[in-house]
Amino acid sequence: MRNLLDFLYRYRGVLVFVLLEVVSMVLFIRNSAYQRAAFFNSSNAYIGRVLEVRTQIYDYFSLADKNRALATENAQLRQRLYRADLAARMPDSLAAPGDTTGLRLRADTLRLGLRPMPTRLVGSPLIPARVINQTLRRVDNYLTLNVGAQQGVLPGMGVLSAAGVVGRVRQVSEHYATVTSVLHSKTNLSAKIRRDGTFGTIKWLGEDPTHALLDYIPRQNKLVPGDTIVTSGYNQVFPEGVLIGTVDNFTKEPDKNFWTVRVKLAANFSNLTFVYVVGTPPRAAERDTLETRSGLRAAEQEGGRP
Amino acid sequence: MGNALQLLLQAARFLLYGAVHVLLISRLQLFDVGWCFFYLGFLLFLPIATPIVVMLVVSFLMGFSMDLFYDTGGLHAAAAVLLGYLRPWVLRILTPRDGYDAQDAVNIHQMGWQWFGVYLGLLVSIHHFVFFFLELGSFSAIGLTCLKILASTLFTGVTMLIVQLLLFPARRRR
Numbered sequence: 001m002r003n004l005l006d007f008l009y010r011y012r013g014v015l016v017f018v019l020l021e022v023v024s025m026v027l028f029i030r031n032s033a034y035q036r037a038a039f040f041n042s043s044n045a046y047i048g049r050v051l052e053v054r055t056q057i058y059d060y061f062s063l064a065d066k067n068r069a070l071a072t073e074n075a076q077l078r079q080r081l082y083r084a085d086l087a088a089r090m091p092d093s094l095a096a097p098g099d100t101t102g103l104r105l106r107a108d109t110l111r112l113g114l115r116p117m118p119t120r121l122v123g124s125p126l127i128p129a130r131v132i133n134q135t136l137r138r139v140d141n142y143l144t145l146n147v148g149a150q151q152g153v154l155p156g157m158g159v160l161s162a163a164g165v166v167g168r169v170r171q172v173s174e175h176y177a178t179v180t181s182v183l184h185s186k187t188n189l190s191a192k193i194r195r196d197g198t199f200g201t202i203k204w205l206g207e208d209p210t211h212a213l214l215d216y217i218p219r220q221n222k223l224v225p226g227d228t229i230v231t232s233g234y235n236q237v238f239p240e241g242v243l244i245g246t247v248d249n250f251t252k253e254p255d256k257n258f259w260t261v262r263v264k265l266a267a268n269f270s271n272l273t274f275v276y277v278v279g280t281p282p283r284a285a286e287r288d289t290l291e292t293r294s295g296l297r298a299a300e301q302e303g304g305r306p
Numbered sequence: 307m308g309n310a311l312q313l314l315l316q317a318a319r320f321l322l323y324g325a326v327h328v329l330l331i332s333r334l335q336l337f338d339v340g341w342c343f344f345y346l347g348f349l350l351f352l353p354i355a356t357p358i359v360v361m362l363v364v365s366f367l368m369g370f371s372m373d374l375f376y377d378t379g380g381l382h383a384a385a386a387v388l389l390g391y392l393r394p395w396v397l398r399i400l401t402p403r404d405g406y407d408a409q410d411a412v413n414i415h416q417m418g419w420q421w422f423g424v425y426l427g428l429l430v431s432i433h434h435f436v437f438f439f440l441e442l443g444s445f446s447a448i449g450l451t452c453l454k455i456l457a458s459t460l461f462t463g464v465t466m467l468i469v470q471l472l473l474f475p476a477r478r479r480r
Contacts, residue, residue, distance in 0.1 A: 025384055027383065
């Protein structure tokens with residue numbers, strides 16, 4: 001008994017401390033429902049974590065079934081999307097003179113080379129035309145269209161197909177027009193990379209009708225195969241943002257400050273049938289004259305001007 | 307000074323600290339994260355030789371009366387009892403080379419800046435740490451709670467320092 005009292009006396013501090021703490025905590029926890037909930041919640045959180053891990057483990061065993069279900073669902077969704085895409089697709093052709101397929105949609109916007117173009121814009125309408133003659137394998141290639149001055153075609157207008165840039169009108173007669181195609185040794189088409197807006201110039205080297213060269217892209221620029229090359233809008237021939245082609249491959253040549261970029265042309269020149277002549281925007285002639293007078297145009301020959 | 311007088315004096319201090327805290331200080335807030343635990347002054351500035359059991363009981367009473375006002379059950383009491391339990395330990399750690407003299411008290415002028423700073427900082431921060439984490443009931447909002455602890459420790463510490471400098475007699479150091 002005496003020992004017990006001794007013990008109690010010796011550890012009176014700890015004992016009283018523990019006693020009072022327990023009393024405080026009991027009062028505290030019983031007092032507030034929030035704290036009680038918090039205690040249960042924290043224990044729930046640990047249990048919940050364990051259950052979560054268990055679910056993750058079980059998930060591995062049902063992966064095959066889930067994959068199959070997802071693949072089926074994907075197929076269904078793709079089917080739906082495909083239909084929706086067809087319904088929402090923008091027309092890419094207008095009735096051209098000499099078109100024997102019958103009446104076509106009278107759309108007021110066409111999608112030519114990734115860019116929506118108004119078809120009946122006052123001052124610069126879109127003139128549908130059919131290619132009636134074409135060369136492909138020469139050093140300087142030309143097309144002949146079945147539209148002429150009567151339809152409003154003027155020399156210097158741009159020519160697009162639904163896929164992209166084709167060339168520039170060279171000479172016009174009453175009912176016909178000749179076009180210098182992009183596949184021309186003097187082609188000098190102002191272009192830019194759509195991703196980052198770097199400007200360059202499209203040239204054609206003369207051997208391959210499906211590829212052109214993109215020059216003047218500085219070597220420090222990053223290029224990606226498949227980059228979209230569009231017209232820059234710096235010249236008066238084509239509006240900005242019309243597809244020219246995509247980057248096929250690119251190399252660094254040791255003696256040049258620029259990348260040598262091969263561009264796969266978007267327009268397929270081997271089976272061009274219907275094309276569109278793009279009207280020049282108003283005041284283009286004024287700008288042309290000004291730039292020629294101030295010497296800006298001297299070295300630059302655009303769109304394969306012969 | 308007789309024991310009865312000493313008892314009366316401490317009772318008056320108890321009431322004074324408690325009243326000032328409840329009536330004035332308890333509404334003060336520092337940027338929504340700092341509170342001043344003014345009533346701790348009573349516990350911190352008790353005589354050094356206070357017996358441990360008395361210390362604990364007094365701490366519990368003080369904390370519990372605060373709980374009554376704050377309507378927090380036993381939160382203040384739990385933290386205050388811990389403070390009361392740890393105070394002798396801290397005092398033992400900080401014992402001068404030749405022990406405490408009979409007339410020594412927790413007094414910034416007597417014990418010096420360094421001693422007082424460590425004493426105050428240690429006890430107040432431990433108390434606030436326990437208090438705010440008990441109040442939280444878990445370890446979920448640690449960042450905010452740590453901010454609260456820091457701000458409140460500074461607030462309470464500075465207040466205690468002011469109390470010391472204003473109210474405690476500047477006796478000549480030994």
